[in-house]
Amino acid sequence: MPGRHSARSRRATERKGDLRERAILDTCEALLTHKGYDAMTVGDIAQGAGITRGALYFYFGSKQEVVTALVARTVEHLWERSRVTAQTDEPRQAIAAAMQRTVELWNEHGPVMRTAIDLSLTVPEIGELWKHTADLFIAAITAVLERAGIQAGAAPDQASAMARALCWMIERTFYHASQESREKLQEASATCEHIWLTSAGLIT
Numbered sequence: 160m161p162g163r164h165s166a167r168s169r170r171a172t173e174r175k176g177d178l179r180e181r182a183i184l185d186t187c188e189a190l191l192t193h194k195g196y197d198a199m200t201v202g203d204i205a206q207g208a209g210i211t212r213g214a215l216y217f218y219f220g221s222k223q224e225v226v227t228a229l230v231a232r233t234v235e236h237l238w239e240r241s242r243v244t245a246q247t248d249e250p251r252q253a254i255a256a257a258m259q260r261t262v263e264l265w266n267e268h269g270p271v272m273r274t275a276i277d278l279s280l281t282v283p284e285i286g287e288l289w290k291h292t293a294d295l296f297i298a299a300i301t302a303v304l305e306r307a308g309i310q311a312g313a314a315p316d317q318a319s320a321m322a323r324a325l326c327w328m329i330e331r332t333f334y335h336a337s338q339e340s341r342e343k344l345q346e347a348s349a350t351c352e353h354i355w356l357t358s359a360g361l362i363t
Contacts, residue, residue, distance in 0.1 A: 180218050182208040184229045191270040196226065227284045230275045233268045234292045240264070245299040250307040250359055257299070258352040261333065262344050269337035276334055297326045307359035321358050328354065
């Protein structure tokens with residue numbers, strides 16, 4: 160049955176390709192943690208993934224492309240968490256859960272998140288991924304603020320503008336805290352949660 164054998168081989172090849180791509184991205188993330196973007200090379204990534212440089216170029220054309228794919232994989236988690244936040248009915252619960260998920264994500268993928276921010280102005284693909292991520296988070300924060308009674312709109316004291324300011328405040332706070340320690344991330348989370356609750360009028 161040549162046709163059936165061919166289909167089975169193709170599926171096996173696709174699975175093998177998926178595993179190799181995952182190994183490349185996992186290695187890239189480990190190298191970002193231990194060497195940083197500027198210091199790591201395509202050779203480092205290939206060696207860590209257990210493949211040749213030529214094999215790596217079958218999947219990605221450059222180090223930048225590998226990092227872009229890694230950022231895309233990572234921000235998918237942020238997108239899902241933003242959707243969950245936007246759909247949570249009780250504002251206090253939504254804020255607490257959002258900040259806890261943010262801490263977890265920065266603990267797990269801090270170097271990737273920092274690299275995405277660092278490259279967002281110079282690598283268009285990463286810039287688009289990060290902008291989309293920020294837009295989703297802003298929309299989620301806006302929804303929470305409006306459910307807490309903040310008036311909808313783009314004026315400085317209205318939900319949309321407040322959400323944008325909160326989003327960028329959270330980004331910068333976690334960016335700096337993640338360079339220090341997990342304890343600093345927890346402190347950053349508590350600070351951001353307090354400011355978000357205050358902005359929503361839920362505490363004074």
